[in-house]
Structures are given as C-alpha cells and as structure tokens.
Amino acid sequence: MSTEPEHIALAPKHFKQDKDFADALHGKDAAETGGLSALAHKNKKADKEALDGYFKHWNGKTDKEAEKERLEDYSSLTKHYYNLVTDFYEYGWGSSFHFSTFYKGEPFGQSIARHEHYLALKMGLNENMKVLDVGCGVGGPAREICRFTGCKIVGLNNNDYQVERANHYSKVYGMEDKLQFVKGDFMQMDFEPETFDAAYAIEATVHAPVLEGVYGEIYKSLKPGGVFGVYEWVMTDNYDEKNPEHRKIAYGIEKGDGIPKMYKREVAEKALKKVGFEITYQRDVAENNNQIPWYYPLTGEWKYVQSVKDLLTFFRTSYLGRKITSGMVGMMESFGIAPKDSTKVTDALEDAAVYLVEGGRKKLFTPMMLYICKKPENSN
Template identity: 65%
Template sequence: MATTFVPEKVDRVRDAKFKEALHGKDATKKQGFFAAVSKNADAQKAAVDEYFKHWDNKKPSNETEDDKKQRLEEYASLTRHYYNLVTDFYEYGWGTSFHFSRFYRGESFKQSIARHEHYLAYKTGITAGMKVLDVGCGVGGPAQEIARFTDCNVVGLNNNDYQVERATHYAKKLGLADQLSFVKGDFMQMDFEKESFDAVYAIEATVHAPSLEGVYGEIYKVLKPGGTFGVYEWVMTDQYDESIPQHREVCYGIEIGDGIPKMVKIDVARDALKAVGFEIIHEEDLASRPDDVPWYYPLTGEWKYLRSLSDLVTIFRTSWLGRQVTMKSVGLLERFHLAPEGSQKVTEALEEAAVNLVLGAKLGLFTPMMLFVARKPL
C-alpha cells in the first residue's frame, strides 16, 4: 500500500535568502573546490546541522521507524541542504552532469556521459521543437546536452536555488538561453499547467522523492496524452534483502552519502509507474550489460581503463586516492579556519557513498541506471 505524504510548503523567500547567505549574492563567481571551501561559516553550519541531524549517532542497526519516517517527511529540506553542501564538490570532481554512465573501451569520460544522455533522449523519443521537462535538473549539464542533441526546448525543475542559478548561468554562457530555462520547485507538487509537456525525463533524481508514486503522478499530470517519460532510476536490485545486515549497511551508506530518504527496489519503481497510469514500453538495467569497463570505474580509479589524457584529472579526483587527497586537504583548511566548519564531514559522507556504491554494484545489489520508458495513454 502506498504511503501518503504531505509535501512541504515551498518557501521561496526563505530559500533564496539562505542561498545568498551561504554562497553570496552572485553564486556564479566561484566554482568547484574553491567555492566549496568559501561558503559562509554560519550558513554552512546551519546546512550541516539540518542535513546530518538525520544521520548523526545513527547506523543501520539502531535506526528506528521514526528516523526513517522523519527523513521521508522532510525529503525537501534534506535534499535541498544536501545539494547546498555537495554541489561544488560534485562539479569539482564530476563536471556539470551529476550522473553515472556506461563506458566503451577507449571512450573518454565526457563522451560516455554525453552518450548516456543522448541514449535517454533517443529512447524517450525527444525530437526538435518539443517542450521537455527535466525533473531534478542539477546545474543543467544534461539539459544542455539534450537540447543540443535534439534541438528541443528544456525546462529544468530543481528545489535548490543555488543549482538553479548556476544552471541559468551556464545556459547563458553557452548560448543556450533560448532553449533552456530553469525554475525553482518541488517535484512532489509541480506548478506547471496540466498536460503542458511533450516529454519528460529524469536522470538519477527521482530517488530523492519520498514516494515514487507521488513524483511519477506529478509527471503524469504535466505530460501530454501520448507523451513519453524516460528515467534512469537509482534502485536496489531484486538481490537486495534488507534483513541481511551487509545489504542494509550498503544501502544505508548510499542513502547517507547521497541525500536519499529511502532507497527502494526495482519492483517499487515499476509498480509506481503502473499505479499512476503509465504504460511501460521499455525497461532495462543498463548496469547489468556485460560491459568490459564497469560504470563505477571512475570511483575505483582503475587506471587500466583510462584511455584519454584529458580524463586523467577527472579520474584522479573521483578515485579513492583523489578523494582522500580532497578530504585531507579540506580537513586541513578547516583546521586552520580557511574552510567553514563541517566541510570535512561533508567529504566523509561523500566517501561513504562512493565506497558503498562500488560495493553495492559488485555485490549486484544496486544500479544507478535502471531505465524505464513509459507512455501516457492517449
């Protein structure tokens, strides 16, 4: 039985003021590592406290049902503060497209990321002139690529003011302002007109929802009849068994390090799509393909797969060694008050996520690319 959630009220004035307090009036002047360690100390502490109150002094063996319920009820603030804390680290290590991808031998990191986005656009049937919604658009990397690839028009929806500002800045900088727009909003209570989009996609974003049925229902509502929704969903596989301590520890590590209220299994996503009225026309776990290069190789830093000198810096930063360098550097800066308090704690959570993402993949418990393509009936 689906759980009923009451979405948090979107307080635009509060969120805008907090963004300015944390990042400054112009959130586009700094980026990457420098931006990550240059946040306002008081605002950083508030964000750290609000996010980690869901995880401090807790672990899989002692978390209560009330703990889980609170994370689900406060999904919006949890996700918003998570990205207040990690967006700059993401851009520093990964670029502007915050998602994983499959790799072919000899393929560069950026090529792989772009191809993964192109493939979703292709499977979703996005073509020139379409009005398309990107649910949980991050700082706009996928929207940029899909708009250029298909010549469509993309509206990006995001509940984090900082990311909306950065996405808008990048669109203008790249000359894509006529095709791209980014708006602040909650994907559990969309403000768009009903049946106003030709297609909708989401890339590793709806995992932040407290209820997939809730967010899929909102997508169904704003999609035109006959329109298509394509999603790369983060889910636990059918092999996942929450009663097995190791399995739950892996899942919990992913949740705490990636700002996720509660991970679910593949069947929950499949059932949610059907429950709101979608017809599933294609589904596949792309991570289960027998690829020579695993999707998680950037997190492991397995240099044998590196085929491009241009990727050397990226793969080093995302590898275990690179993450240790970042974490220790941030800790040292924090110690000498050159980075705001809590910065190292954020990098430690990201490290926990990385370790458990790889372990979850190797154990066959997790996939970041469960592809569903679903159609809204005419």
Template identity: 55%
Template sequence: MRKTSPEATAQADGDSAKDTSAHTDNRLSSYTDVVNGYYDGATELYEYGWAQSFHFSRFYKGEGFKQSLARHEHYLAAQMGLKPGMRVLDVGCGVGGPAREIAQFTDANIVGINNNDFQIGRARKYTAKAGLSEQVTFVKGDFMKLAEMFGENSFDAVYAIEATVHAPSFEGIYGEILKVLKPGGIFGVYEWVMTDRWDPSIPLHKEVAHGIELGDGIAEMRGIQACRTAFKSVGFEVLHEEDLAERPDPVPWYYPLEGDIWKAQTAWDYFTVWRMSWSGKFVTHHALRVLEAVGVVPKGRGK
C-alpha cells in the first residue's frame, strides 16, 4: 500500500461455544491486556517450538523450516522495495526475528515497536548478540499511538507481519501507520483474516474464529473485506494484494502444525515438527510442570 502525497490527492472469555458480542467488546477495550497476557506466557514457548520469527510461511520441497521463514520475510521486503539507508518501522516486532533478517537482507535501518516488556528485552538481547544494535532498535509502546510516539511523516516504509490482527480495529492501526509514513511511503503487511467464505452468522464459523482468538491472544478475528475496506477508508492506495495460502504449493503452509515427522523437509526439521505432535506436546507440557515446581519458570507456563 502506498501513502499518496497531499499534493497528489487535494490481533477474554474461555468458552468458544458461548462467545458473545459483549465478550468481544470486552476483549477489544482491553486489547493490550489480552495481548500482553498471552505473550507473557507464550513467548518462550514460541521460541522453543517455532523460532524467533513468530509467523507462518510457504514451503518448497526440501526447504528447511527457518529458511522458509527468512524467504517469507525477504519476499515482503522485496515487494516493498526496501533499500539501504531507509528508515523502516516494524509494527508488532515480537522478539525481533524479522527485523534482524530484513535489516541484513536490505541494509535498511529498522525500528521495532512492541508493547510487551518481556519481548522487547529479548529482542534487544538477540540483536546485540547479532551485532546489529546500531541498525536495528526497539521501542516499547502502543502501536495504536504511533504518531504520538514517532511524529508524522517519520518513516520511509512500514511493515507488519501477522501483528496488526491484534489491534482493536483495522482502521485505527492502519490510520496510525499512514500518519507516520512519509508521502509516497510504502506499507507492507501479512495480515491474519478470515476468507470470503467465512460467515460469522453460522455458529460453526463463529466458533472456529473464536478458537483462533483464544489460541492466539486476538481480541477479534475479522474477514478479509474488513481489511480491504479499512485500507481504502484511511487513505491508502492498494498496489498489490494476494492470498499466499491459495497458491498450489506442494507442501502446505500449515504442515509443521500437523506434527507428522515424516513430512519434515530436512533432517534438522524433525525436532520442530515432533514438538507439534501428541508426544511432543505431552513431553513439553510435563517438562514445564516440573520446571514450574522447581521455580525455573514462572507458574502458569505449563497451561
């Protein structure tokens, strides 16, 4: 999406079967608590079970898991035309995996924003270890207040990878991103949305969406049309849109979640896939309970 210049134009209730509009409104109004509560408990598990890049990706035959994550990030950076020296904002940066990868791929200067203290601390630690602290920096703050934090017209480009789904509204977060972009700046996003086939008036469809909300610390899942409408309503010009999940890939994007080690694409990925299997989850759960009991990890991680 491009920000057009002025001259040119004159992501909680526990019962998925009983979710109501009141429950949704409550999650939306307290979205920072929902998201922070989720990631306080889930961050280390994400790093253990997935990687330092908290997102999905497409796979090619024989392609390693971490290689696919990096390619996914490179694809976004290439589509956006990121170049050396550009000042780029990573909205909802997690522990900084994509920021570090994109910085090395493009030589751009990346600023990551995240409202979770624990993740910010880990992002800075990993970035220092990689020797990238001068090029990749992190700010703790609410991404619904970007203009207040950074000032308007302050970034050459902005990207978000499976993060703005946590915002209380697409219009709100996209509007903030538009403000901090310089005229002509590019916003690239991998967005989590329900497909056009999703109908929230159908109880099963609603239940599936709510299961995603509960499982991923999201206040409200929305349909793809809500995303399209929000982009245009705040003033973005949409240059490119595609659903990567619809590509006829020989290896499905969700294959690691199936926990079938025989589908692992490389020998190094067996352990990653095993951790998603029944036995992997069993071992992880009970190991965490033991670590909780001896005080190595905080109470509640085993849940």
C-alpha cells in the first residue's frame, strides 16, 4: 500500500482572491513567521481592510437585522477574524486553538493533548482511516491525533494564512505523508461524496451561520457507517435569549471570537439529527466536577497553575498577561512596527476572555459539548 499523500484539489471559486489578499497581508514569509513578531511583517493597508471588514459587524447591536447581516457575511467575517487573531492565538495558546478540562497536577499542554486523544478514542480512529478535520486551524490537533492514531488527515480551512502555516508545520515535523491542509468553505465542500471514513471538528463549526449546513456537508463527505465527532461551542440549557445579561455574555463571546451567532445545545442536537446522523454519545465535557475549571487560563487566578512549565502560558493568557501583551502591541503600533489599530484586536480578545469566563462560571456556555455521531450504513 502506497504511503504517498492523496492530494485533494478543490474548486477555485473565489479562492485566488482570498489567497492574494492573505499573501499581501502577511507577506511572503508568512509560513515561517508567527506570534507577535509576525505583526511587524503585516501590510498596513491590507490589515486596515481586515480590521474594517471584521469590526463593521460589531456595533453593539443584537437585533435580528444585525444578526442577519453577520450570518450572511459569515465567510468573510471568519476569514478576517483569523487573519487578525491567528498570531495572537499562537503566541498565547499554542497551535491547538481550543479549550480543555484540567486534572490536578496536569500541565496545560498535557491537558490539550488529552482532550484531542479523548475525541479520537471515542471516535475509534485508527491507522487505516482517512479523516477530515473541519476547521483545522494551524493543524495542532491534526498533528496530535495523527501521531496518536496513525490515521491520514485532510484539514479544511477557509483562511489561507492558517492553511499555509499548517502545511509548513507538516514539513517541519516530517508529516507530509499523513497530513494535507486545504482551502475550503465548510458550508460548500468540494470533496467527492463518501470520501472519508471519519470527520471531526474541534470548536470550529460554531462559525457556521446554520449548523444544518455544515453538518449536512460533513454527512455527505462521509462513507456509509462513517463517524463524526465534534466539540461544539453552545449556550447551555440555562441560557435565556431574552435575558439581557445572558445576551450580553453571548454577544461578548460572539464579538471576541468571530462567531456570527451563538446557538443553544438543543439547536446543535436537532441539526445533527435533521441531516441524518445517529447520535451515539453526547456529553458536556466541561461538566466534570473538577476542582480546576476549563477556563482557568483566562482567569488570572494563580492558584490553578499546575506546573512551572505552565507559568509562561498562564502569564500570556491571564488578565495581567493580556494587559501586558496589549501594552506591548500598543508600543509596537506607536512606533509603526505593528499596523495601526492592532490594539483593537487585543481589546476584542480581552472582552472575549472576560465573557467566556463569565459564561463558564454561570454555566451559560460550554466550549466542549461533545457529540459522537454515525452516518447509517444504509444511508444510500
């Protein structure tokens, strides 16, 4: 059996325009440069276009018309968001852009990896499977799951900068025979039907304007009997859309995380069933009664730090660390190193952190509603 990667070509659509913009914004060395140093390489004119394209949607309005505009512009909104925040994410969090639960004595990095391993375990992934990673980021989870299971993974992402960085990491770590990252819109996938044995999404499908849309595309891409696992961002059953305080928290999460509209748990469950999936397992992984909450890295509470190795991550992600980062970015901006209004991004990320913690503490929000689903064998 050949070990050569099975490269998948997607229809161009508007992809050339997106790629040209990403190249103009991030520069020719985008793949090799990350973190805060990447701000110095950004094209200031293109960065302003990304800032304007993203923040035009966030004027404090939560009425139906404002939501409708964000939902209709989901693709552009999400692309602009990740063009603006990817470097900050990698600087503060690492290459796996997701939350996880924590056990006493467990370091941050180990927790992140365990969260990914658990998903792979519940899905039953193995070395004979071809797997789709929906909304793959810069490929951190794909690399970890590939090492853990031996499966081949195709990562789908509508942000060219992240695709480029993910493929760069594959080369650096010698994983090109197992991993491929491609540009694509998960609401309009160009894969042939029944291409994959399994698919997963880790805190990514929340960017979809309609969950039936992305779940339906995933369903179509799977072979009969294929499995889909997802850690979904949802508002819990405690959330009341009509409660102004609850809506404020949801809006703060939406604005700071590039989400056109947050939905309740029941919406995700109904959407999965509607497109044809059989839900074989479901659980809010955040509800584990651990002494250490999933949102601890954002809290600024030192009592939760698990190891010396965690100190750097915690320093960057805590309230104090975020303020220092914002100050550094402000200095870079004032000296013309970073693009103008870069601090608008750090301010939005700060708001996101505050509302994520508040939503978690009040049990209005979870970033890890886990669903393991199956496409019926007789789906044809």
